Amino acid sequence: xxxxxxxxxxxxxxxxxxxxxxxxxxxxxxxxxxxxxxxxxxxxxxxxxxxxxxxxxxxxxxxxxxxxxxxxxxxxxxxxxxxxxxxxxxxxxxxxxxxxxxxxxxxxxxxxxxxxxxxxxxxxxxxxxxxxxxxxxxxxxxxxxxxxxxxxxxxxxxxxxxxxxxxxxxxxxxxxxxxxxxxxxxxxxxxxx
Numbered sequence: 001x002x003x004x005x006x007x008x009x010x011x012x013x014x015x016x017x018x019x020x021x022x023x024x025x026x027x028x029x030x031x032x033x034x035x036x037x038x039x040x041x042x043x044x045x046x047x048x049x050x051x052x053x054x055x056x057x058x059x060x061x062x063x064x065x066x067x068x069x070x071x072x073x074x075x076x077x078x079x080x081x082x083x084x085x086x087x088x089x090x091x092x093x094x095x096x097x098x099x100x101x102x103x104x105x106x107x108x109x110x111x112x113x114x115x116x117x118x119x120x121x122x123x124x125x126x127x128x129x130x131x132x133x134x135x136x137x138x139x140x141x142x143x144x145x146x147x148x149x150x151x152x153x154x155x156x157x158x159x160x161x162x163x164x165x166x167x168x169x170x171x172x173x174x175x176x177x178x179x180x181x182x183x184x185x186x187x188x189x190x191x192x193x
Contacts, residue, residue: 006030007145008050010118011060012111013041013080014067016131016154020060023152028145043085043114045121056144057126059118061184064111065173068097069160084110098169105168107176115180119187127191128184140188 006029011017017040021033031039038049045057071080072094081088087108091097100108107113118126127144129137134154142149162170 006055008039008055008057008124009060010040010042010057012064012067012084012114013076014070015060015062017060019154020058020129020152023150027147027150041080041083041114043083043110044117045123055124057118057124058129058141058144059115059126059184060129060131061115061180062131063173064107064177064180065162065165065170066160067111068109069094070158073158081109084114086110098166101172102166102168106172112176112180116183119180119183125191126187128187130181130184137188144191
């Protein structure tokens with residue numbers, strides 16, 4: 001039952017959160033790996049679907065551009081943006097997203113807004129987990145969760161052609177990635193003190 005949750009695993013999707021959920025749900029109480037409870041990709045911590053219970057959050061991050069490409073490849077492109085409250089209603093293809101992103105000069109998919117909302121919240125303790133740094137942050141994650149984790153081996157992602165993405169869009173998402181990683185690192189430092 002959702003009111004018994006102790007750890008929410010949250011992500012924008014396409015980042016490896018299902019992998020983390022699959023490994024942690026056998027050890028601790030978590031939200032549903034298949035998102036049937038609508039918690040895994042909650043756009044904000046104030047979403048009324050989240051139970052009002054004492055909990056903690058692991059926010060799972062990865063390269064946001066690769067996340068979008070992964071979601072598109074798996075057929076979840078539109079659904080996921082809607083879950084994140086993105087600004088691309090009716091956009092069904094990457095070329096249109098890239099064009100609009102270039103025009104507006106920012107993420108329209110909803111990843112930026114969701115990450116900032118979760119990193120700014122103070123309702124629950126939060127650990128920022130960048131999946132590219134999983135092995136380096138394992139000890140800190142174990143400390144945050146108060147348990148020893150099984151061996152977590154996150155495999156390489158599918159290959160994507162970065163050159164097919166306009167340079168200005170790559171730059172927008174690279175800057176976003178850098179900024180969110182900095183905010184996440186600051187959060188983890190604050191949480192550990």
